Amino acid sequence: MAINKSINKVMVSALIAVSLFTISACSSNNTSKKDPVNTGDTTKPTNETDKTNEGKTNTPPAEDHKPVEITISTWVPADSPEWHKISDAFTKKYPWITVKWLFNNGGADTLKAVTQSIASGSPIDVFWNNTFNDVVTQGFAENLDPYIAKDTDFTSYEFNKGILEPFQFKGSQYALSRGNDTFIFFYNKDILAKYGIDTPKNDWTWEDLKAAAQKATHPEDKVWGMANNTIFVSFAAADLAAANGHSEHIMDLNGDLSTNITYVGADKDVMDDNQWLNDWVTKDGIMLNDKRQKDAGIDGDMFASGHAAFYYHVSPTIPGFKAQWKFNWDIAPTPAGTAKQVGTSFNNPMFLSKAGKHKEEAFLFMKFWAASVEGQKILMSIGGTLPNSSNAEITDAFKALDTYKGINVDALIYAAKIGETDPTIYIPGGADVGSAIGGWVASGYQEEKSAYDYFPTIADKTNKAIADALAKTNN
Numbered sequence: 126m127a128i129n130k131s132i133n134k135v136m137v138s139a140l141i142a143v144s145l146f147t148i149s150a151c152s153s154n155n156t157s158k159k160d161p162v163n164t165g166d167t168t169k170p171t172n173e174t175d176k177t178n179e180g181k182t183n184t185p186p187a188e189d190h191k192p193v194e195i196t197i198s199t200w201v202p203a204d205s206p207e208w209h210k211i212s213d214a215f216t217k218k219y220p221w222i223t224v225k226w227l228f229n230n231g232g233a234d235t236l237k238a239v240t241q242s243i244a245s246g247s248p249i250d251v252f253w254n255n256t257f258n259d260v261v262t263q264g265f266a267e268n269l270d271p272y273i274a275k276d277t278d279f280t281s282y283e284f285n286k287g288i289l290e291p292f293q294f295k296g297s298q299y300a301l302s303r304g305n306d307t308f309i310f311f312y313n314k315d316i317l318a319k320y321g322i323d324t325p326k327n328d329w330t331w332e333d334l335k336a337a338a339q340k341a342t343h344p345e346d347k348v349w350g351m352a353n354n355t356i357f358v359s360f361a362a363a364d365l366a367a368a369n370g371h372s373e374h375i376m377d378l379n380g381d382l383s384t385n386i387t388y389v390g391a392d393k394d395v396m397d398d399n400q401w402l403n404d405w406v407t408k409d410g411i412m413l414n415d416k417r418q419k420d421a422g423i424d425g426d427m428f429a430s431g432h433a434a435f436y437y438h439v440s441p442t443i444p445g446f447k448a449q450w451k452f453n454w455d456i457a458p459t460p461a462g463t464a465k466q467v468g469t470s471f472n473n474p475m476f477l478s479k480a481g482k483h484k485e486e487a488f489l490f491m492k493f494w495a496a497s498v499e500g501q502k503i504l505m506s507i508g509g510t511l512p513n514s515s516n517a518e519i520t521d522a523f524k525a526l527d528t529y530k531g532i533n534v535d536a537l538i539y540a541a542k543i544g545e546t547d548p549t550i551y552i553p554g555g556a557d558v559g560s561a562i563g564g565w566v567a568s569g570y571q572e573e574k575s576a577y578d579y580f581p582t583i584a585d586k587t588n589k590a591i592a593d594a595l596a597k598t599n600n
Contacts, residue, residue, distance in 0.1 A: 196242070200235075305513055308438065330461045366394070377395050502519065
């Protein structure tokens with residue numbers, strides 16, 4: 126079966142959307158409810174609070190303004206009552222501005238909707254998308270620098286590293302984060318206890334994971350260390366070279382990820398890393414691919430059915446898993462390699478439409494969403510993001526959420542901290558890098574081919590595609 130990383134990304138995005146909708150539905154029925162290089166100007170918002178701006182506000186009195194309605198395109202249901210909480214709070218703060226929600230899938234569907242809205246004379250004001258570079262180079266996105274420069278609320282907000290940087294293009298900010306999610310490891314506490322295995326600490330290593338998975342593998346009990354999971358091979362495996370210091374970034378990439386990008390999948394050390402992990406299937410027997418799982422007589426999700434000790438997925442799935450899994454479980458961050466500890470995070474862009482008719486008001490909404498304590502607390506409460514700031518009020522509010530009670534919430538915050546935003550979202554040629562890694566899922570993991578046979582050819586092809594994309598971007 127051919128597996129493509131872009132398909133995996135669509136699948137993960139769909140699961141995130143379903144998870145967010147599930148949280149919203151549950152909450153409404155409950156009355157109680159990757160470090161990217163900074164390519165921008167250092168005068169832009171930083172992680173340091175500007176103390177001289179404390180107490181200032183950019184909110185004019187409502188009577189100075191005519192009523193305005195702004196339209197926001199997202200991939201969550203437009204009628205979700207939970208998501209309306211953030212727009213209701215925004216309108217309470219800015220009474221002359223009301224918000225109309227629109228639903229569109231990311232990618233081509235969103236850009237088609239934006240184009241059609243422009244043609245109709247009623248352009249969408251703010252929109253999410255699951256890619257960045259193409260939106261900017263095709264002229265859909267407004268440069269946010271002029272709005273940021275005059276907004277002291279924004280410039281004093283304490284963003285975590287990696288929240289703003291991926292959405293800077295040629296030194297300017299072209300998008301904000303709609304919300305950040307991160308990949309984590311789930312583990313079955315009952316299986317670990319049965320075989321005398323210690324639960325992971327936040328600073329555990331890849332070798333620790335392998336050793337625990339080996340100790341948990343008992344085919345006679347139909348239990349294996351690591352669940353059969355293509356998402357693990359697509360994303361966790363693509364962290365390993367960076368963790369071991371064999372690539373500068375996750376996804377086997379070197380360079381500044383802006384004007385200089387090289388896919389190093391064919392480097393000997395990187396191939397060694399990929400083969401080491403693939404040996405878990407072919408030599409160590411601690412992980413099964415589709416064929417081996419079928420041969421073992423196990424159907425469906427190995428982790429959910431109690432046949433695997435460890436599992437890997439993205440953080441918005443936590444509420445759904447809490448409702449589904451009947452065994453004792455907890456979470457851990459992506460392990461450390463020999464050089465550093467790094468994982469993969471999703472940080473999708475939210476754009477101000479270049480064709481919008483209400484840009485000032487729309488930017489106020491974006492700022493309220495992405496750069497205010499109030500907005501972030503609401504967004505976290507409906508499952509829309511992990512903390513984007515080290516602000517104590519935000520992190521304390523996150524830790525207190527019912528959604529994460531009973532699990533190691535500090536591990537989740539730590540995982541977000543070490544996460545590097547998936548570069549395939551925002552770099553020129555990102556789709557080609559994703560396809561290269563997706564091809565390895567099919568060739569290496571499922572077909573059990575050698576990394577040394579797969580990567581040399583695909584790396585040449587991928588680097589040519591990156592060079593072509595960079596040439597188009599820089600023209």
